[in-house]
Amino acid sequence: MSQTADPANALRALAMDAVQAANSGHPGMPMGMAEIALALWGRHLRHNPANPKWADRDRFVLSNGHGSMLLYALLHLTGYALPMDQLRRFRQWHSMTPGHPEYGCAPGVETTTGPLGQGLANAVGMAIAEKVLAAEFNRPGHDIVAHHTYAFAGDGCLMEGISHEACSLAGTLGLGRLVVLYDDNGISIDGQVKAWFTDDTPKRFEAYGWHVIPAVDGHDVGAVDAAIRAAKAVTDKPSLVCCKTVIAKGSPNKGGSHDAHGAALGEKEVAATREAIGWRHAPFEVPESVYRSWDARGRGAGLEREWNERFAAYTKQHPDLAAEFRRRMAGELPGSWRAHCEALVAKIDAKGESIATRKASQNAIEGLASALPEFFGGSADLTWSNLTQWSAAKPVAGSRPGNYLSYGVREFGMAGIMNGIALHGGLIPFGGTFLVFSDYARNALRLAALMKLRSILVFTHDSIGLGEDGPTHQPVEHAASLRLMPNMEVWRPCDAVETAVAWIAAVERKDGPTSLLLSRQNLPHQKRPFADTAATITAIRRGGYVLADAPALRAVIIATGSEVALAIAAKAKLAEDGIAVRVVSMPCTSAFDRQDAAYRASVLPAGVPRVAIEAGVTDGWRKYVGAVDSRQGAVVGIDRFGESAPGGELFKHFGFTVENVVKTVKGVL
Numbered sequence: 001m002s003q004t005a006d007p008a009n010a011l012r013a014l015a016m017d018a019v020q021a022a023n024s025g026h027p028g029m030p031m032g033m034a035e036i037a038l039a040l041w042g043r044h045l046r047h048n049p050a051n052p053k054w055a056d057r058d059r060f061v062l063s064n065g066h067g068s069m070l071l072y073a074l075l076h077l078t079g080y081a082l083p084m085d086q087l088r089r090f091r092q093w094h095s096m097t098p099g100h101p102e103y104g105c106a107p108g109v110e111t112t113t114g115p116l117g118q119g120l121a122n123a124v125g126m127a128i129a130e131k132v133l134a135a136e137f138n139r140p141g142h143d144i145v146a147h148h149t150y151a152f153a154g155d156g157c158l159m160e161g162i163s164h165e166a167c168s169l170a171g172t173l174g175l176g177r178l179v180v181l182y183d184d185n186g187i188s189i190d191g192q193v194k195a196w197f198t199d200d201t202p203k204r205f206e207a208y209g210w211h212v213i214p215a216v217d218g219h220d221v222g223a224v225d226a227a228i229r230a231a232k233a234v235t236d237k238p239s240l241v242c243c244k245t246v247i248a249k250g251s252p253n254k255g256g257s258h259d260a261h262g263a264a265l266g267e268k269e270v271a272a273t274r275e276a277i278g279w280r281h282a283p284f285e286v287p288e289s290v291y292r293s294w295d296a297r298g299r300g301a302g303l304e305r306e307w308n309e310r311f312a313a314y315t316k317q318h319p320d321l322a323a324e325f326r327r328r329m330a331g332e333l334p335g336s337w338r339a340h341c342e343a344l345v346a347k348i349d350a351k352g353e354s355i356a357t358r359k360a361s362q363n364a365i366e367g368l369a370s371a372l373p374e375f376f377g378g379s380a381d382l383t384w385s386n387l388t389q390w391s392a393a394k395p396v397a398g399s400r401p402g403n404y405l406s407y408g409v410r411e412f413g414m415a416g417i418m419n420g421i422a423l424h425g426g427l428i429p430f431g432g433t434f435l436v437f438s439d440y441a442r443n444a445l446r447l448a449a450l451m452k453l454r455s456i457l458v459f460t461h462d463s464i465g466l467g468e469d470g471p472t473h474q475p476v477e478h479a480a481s482l483r484l485m486p487n488m489e490v491w492r493p494c495d496a497v498e499t500a501v502a503w504i505a506a507v508e509r510k511d512g513p514t515s516l517l518l519s520r521q522n523l524p525h526q527k528r529p530f531a532d533t534a535a536t537i538t539a540i541r542r543g544g545y546v547l548a549d550a551p552a553l554r555a556v557i558i559a560t561g562s563e564v565a566l567a568i569a570a571k572a573k574l575a576e577d578g579i580a581v582r583v584v585s586m587p588c589t590s591a592f593d594r595q596d597a598a599y600r601a602s603v604l605p606a607g608v609p610r611v612a613i614e615a616g617v618t619d620g621w622r623k624y625v626g627a628v629d630s631r632q633g634a635v636v637g638i639d640r641f642g643e644s645a646p647g648g649e650l651f652k653h654f655g656f657t658v659e660n661v662v663k664t665v666k667g668v669l
């Protein structure tokens, strides 16, 4: 501890100096986990700083993301393209070193963390992806997928409920290549955790079926190294290494105290810490000898070279598999994709079935899965309601891998795990639950949107139309609230054709998640006015299009999902009264909003009054129909919770009837 050349002290110094320079951040965790980081990154982690995207690298997740300076210091010291200048600019605008690690900012950051507990779920997802891909691609004598997933976690991560969801499942699945290092420092923001967190963590994880290594001295590099070795030796269970540490170790007056958790130590204490640990270098100065001891570039290049040679041998023996592996890890769709999709939509359109969109979604999955071996489906214990399974799906069973996972009743865990699977690469995850429970998963959806992940959420039972389960299960505000999330694409299709197109758009979307909002009840097939399938797909993908037109328009009705059929029926009734209206189907408002002004005006012509219909809260529709007091337009919606009754009755009661829509349209003329 007291030697200048101690590489762990370089982490301490960089963390405290960067936090001091920013005058904000968390020095305590990096200083407390310095030896653990040295043991893992110095002696175990198989990575190549020159190629952070090497497919078979070990994954590292800093679940306690507030200690971001630890990760930045590690990336810098081991030789990633993260220059010291970026560490000096910790937490500054447009630096590569934001307050919490953000995926896509600095090379080597595998996931965005900070919302505690979710990193653990991401790590579980990465370990699942590794196992699934290993089973699919490895061949005797050719282990081309064989890496570990390591995560650091603190008390905060383990207090969060999602840690239970994800770690319980990890135990059941026997994820032997997952190793979590727990920073057991007894401190969180409010002080000593013994007043609010007294779980017996080793016993808790043993009960999950984990291999637990308790009571490791987290400041003894040799002890942590030995524990990691023991963890890797157990290959049929995930491992938890419980490391006793002192937060802000090295700081004479703040070490061991929550004062070091979330604020700069202060100039005086930084100086006292330098003295105490014998670090005699100016801020952001690291001696050559320390750089040399951390430098992972040579070893990393060697590891990747060796893998490349193995992959070349694999390619020789299994050229098709190797090409497929490359395609999958690059996130590219198969060459036949476009033609496959067009044929599928044409078939669905020709069939013209009137089915629930959740059933249409299952048909779409079935139709796409034959072209997409990277599909990795699942549901939070609602498989037979969400209809997320397809005929050739292979359920994951215990430690046996497959491509369909029953996540159990764990919506947040599922969404966090799906993020980890998407981050790992090689698979496209989708997972189902009832729309009303999207709230449970919400912060993981937000991180998927922030990280631009291709993760697909199958949210069924999308309105009061689900009926008798009542207001606890009837989403009212959920479509609107998901639409509020930046970069979350929300589709609420009206029939089987729109559902298939929504699925295709979700799969093709490489820079963000998609929520598919699907009905429990049957919805009629709609006839569309387009010349061919390609034109139909193009129109639907615009997010809003003219489904049924009329000359000499008096009004436009905009509707989504189950309310589109109602709009069509109201149009017919209005025609009887000599009132010509156009029906616009708008399955995806954000896609519509991205269209150019000319297109939008061609769908929603200026000066023609509009009525929007959706079985949900009304506010979001005001941007299309005009302000409440403008008298220009109206919304038929539902601004209260539903009721327990048959869906048909509820629609009637809440005004989703032809009579009410006709009346509403007449009211805006």
Ligand SMILES: Cc1ncc(C[n+]2csc(CCOP(=O)(O)OP(=O)(O)O)c2C)c(N)n1
Pocket: 026, 028, 029, 064, 066, 114, 115, 116, 117, 153, 154, 155, 156, 157, 160, 183, 185, 187, 188, 189, 247, 261
């Ligand atoms: C979901 C979530 N809730 C709250 C916070 C705010 N927060 C950041 S760190 C922290 C305490 C974490 O304690 P611990 O994991 O023990 O970290 P340490 O004090 O050891 O650094 C909290 C509550 C957060 N980042 N995420």
